Amino acid sequence: MTKDASRLVAISSIMVNMMIFFVKAIIAINISSLSLLSDSIHTLTDSVSSMGVLLGLRLSEKPADETHPYGHGRAEYVAVLFVGLILILTAFTFIFDGILTLVDPPGQLEVRPTVFMVVAATAILKLLLWAVSYRVGKSEGSPSLLADAWHHMTDVFTTVVVILALWGASMGYPYLDSLAGIFIALFILYIGFYYTRNSVDELLGTAPSQEMLEKIKEDAESFKGVKEVHGIKVHDYGGRAEIYLHMRPDDSTPSSKTHALAHELKEHLEKQHSATVEVHHDPWEPPSKDVLEIIQNVTDGLRDVKDIHRVQLLEKKDGFFVSMHLVLPKDTSVDKAHIIGTRVEKMIKDAIERKLCLEMDVQVHMEPCDEQCEYCGVEEHYLR
Numbered sequence: 001m002t003k004d005a006s007r008l009v010a011i012s013s014i015m016v017n018m019m020i021f022f023v024k025a026i027i028a029i030n031i032s033s034l035s036l037l038s039d040s041i042h043t044l045t046d047s048v049s050s051m052g053v054l055l056g057l058r059l060s061e062k063p064a065d066e067t068h069p070y071g072h073g074r075a076e077y078v079a080v081l082f083v084g085l086i087l088i089l090t091a092f093t094f095i096f097d098g099i100l101t102l103v104d105p106p107g108q109l110e111v112r113p114t115v116f117m118v119v120a121a122t123a124i125l126k127l128l129l130w131a132v133s134y135r136v137g138k139s140e141g142s143p144s145l146l147a148d149a150w151h152h153m154t155d156v157f158t159t160v161v162v163i164l165a166l167w168g169a170s171m172g173y174p175y176l177d178s179l180a181g182i183f184i185a186l187f188i189l190y191i192g193f194y195y196t197r198n199s200v201d202e203l204l205g206t207a208p209s210q211e212m213l214e215k216i217k218e219d220a221e222s223f224k225g226v227k228e229v230h231g232i233k234v235h236d237y238g239g240r241a242e243i244y245l246h247m248r249p250d251d252s253t254p255s256s257k258t259h260a261l262a263h264e265l266k267e268h269l270e271k272q273h274s275a276t277v278e279v280h281h282d283p284w285e286p287p288s289k290d291v292l293e294i295i296q297n298v299t300d301g302l303r304d305v306k307d308i309h310r311v312q313l314l315e316k317k318d319g320f321f322v323s324m325h326l327v328l329p330k331d332t333s334v335d336k337a338h339i340i341g342t343r344v345e346k347m348i349k350d351a352i353e354r355k356l357c358l359e360m361d362v363q364v365h366m367e368p369c370d371e372q373c374e375y376c377g378v379e380e381h382y383l384r
Contacts, residue, residue, distance in 0.1 A: 006145050009136050010051075013129055013148060017047035020122045027118065031109055034101050035165045035180040036119070038094045039158050042188060043122075045086045045151075080147045081199035087151075087192030094185030101178040109177065111170040116163060123159040126152050147195055154191055158184040216243060219272050225250055225261045231280075241275040249281060287356055288313055291322060294351045304328060304340050310365075321361035322348065330368045337366045 024040030027033075130152035137145030165180030213232050220229040231246040247265060249258050262279040269277040291313055299305045307327035314321055326344060328337055345362040352360050 005136050006140055006142055009133050009145065010148070013133065013152070014047050014051060016125055016129060017043050020125060021047065023118060023122060027115055031111055031115065031166075033109060033111075033162075033166060033169070033177055034097060035162045035177045035184065038097065038181045038184055039155070039162045041090055041093070042158060042184065043126075043155055045083075045090050077143065077199045080143055080195050083147055083151065084192045084195030084197075084199060087188050088196065091185045091189035091192055094181055094188065098178050098182035098185060101181070102175060109166065109169040109174060111166045116166065119159060119163055119166070123156050123163075126155045126159065130156065143199075150191070154187065158187065216245070216269065216273065219269060220245065220247065220265060223265050223268055225257075226265060234275075241273065243269060243273065243275045243277045244280075245277075246280045290356055291352060291360075294355060295322070295324065295348055298347045298351055299326070299344065302340075302344070304332065304336075305344070321363060322352075323363045323365070325365045325367050327367050332368065341366055 021040050021044040024036055024043060028037035028040055130149050133145055133149035133152060136142070137149055161180050161184060165176045168176035212234065216232055216234070217229055220226055226247055227250045228248045229245050230248075231244070233244040234241055247262055249261055258281045262281040266277045266279045269275070269279075292311060295308065295311060299308050305326050306329060309325050309327070311322065311324040314323060326341065328340060332340070341364040345364050349360065349362045352362075
């Protein structure tokens with residue numbers, strides 16, 4: 001469904017509600033029923049609320065501009081707020097009128113069977129409006145249309161109460177008409193406060209639920225190449241959310257590929273959450289200390305290695321690699337030096353992959369020791 005469906009539902013609601021209002025008002029005046037007159041005003045507020053929904057839908061479709069960089073989606077919440085305020089005002093009017101008629105009750109009402117039939121028919125029409133409005137509002141995620149749907153349902157409920165009150169008043173209990181009017185007013189008052197509070201919360205910007213934040217974090221961190229996300233923020237601008245987060249890539253992801261990873265994560269989250277997503281990727285920091293510790297642990301147990309120096313952790317186009325110099329005894333043959341270098345490379349590579357879960361190439365350069373070099377006796381080396 002599209003916004004055209006919402007607009008059609010809102011226009012249909014206005015037309016039907018205006019018709020029902022005139023029917024109820026004319027009957028209420030003819031039989032002097034406060035409850036039915038109050039219910040007719042309630043129906044009139046349905047028309048006003050539907051107009052508010054129509055206005056909210058039209059405003060929410062306006063594109064973003066310099067004054068409203070995030071669009072006009074929250075216009076629907078303004079429409080819901082307008083509906084709530086109308087309901088509150090109407091409710092207080094009904095309560096006041098009901099109390100007055102309880103103090104000075106009217107005589108027995110004369111209600112013909114055709115009146116019950118006509119009023120019952122209006123309830124059926126409102127029930128149909130509720131079903132259509134709820135279905136379209138739910139499919140499009142329109143808060144104002146859903147609010148309008150439940151407004152229709154309150155009219156169905158209050159109309160049933162009115163029918164019972166009219167029956168009681170026609171049987172010689174006129175105060176039931178006044179009590180029904182007050183009851184309807186209190187119900188409308190509750191709905192009005194509910195709509196007003198919720199719309200104000202949305203306009204001020206409520207914090208997202210913990211479940212939503214955890215779901216975003218879970219979806220992001222399960223994406224291949226992402227190690228961790230933090231700083232998640234969610235803003236609701238009416239019908240579509242804006243999600244902001246910081247992403248830290250896996251340690252094995254080259255910095256040259258983090259921008260592409262951030263873009264892929266953005267598209268993934270937008271599809272998962274039907275939202276606009278902005279991903280900031282934190283700069284990669286090589287695990288230099290961990291790599292150096294692994295190298296030292298591996299080489300400390302090797303008798304043929306007299307020293308290590310010039311250890312560097314470098315980045316290349318397709319990943320990372322460690323470069324280092326090994327100092328071997330001066331009488332080490334070329335063949336043996338090659339064997340030692342190959343073995344050290346594999347030991348270090350396996351240890352890094354096992355402990356840090358990183359795929360990393362290792363390059364070892366051999367240097368003979370003349371037992372007078374500057375590296376003899378050096379106890380601490382560093383990555384640079």
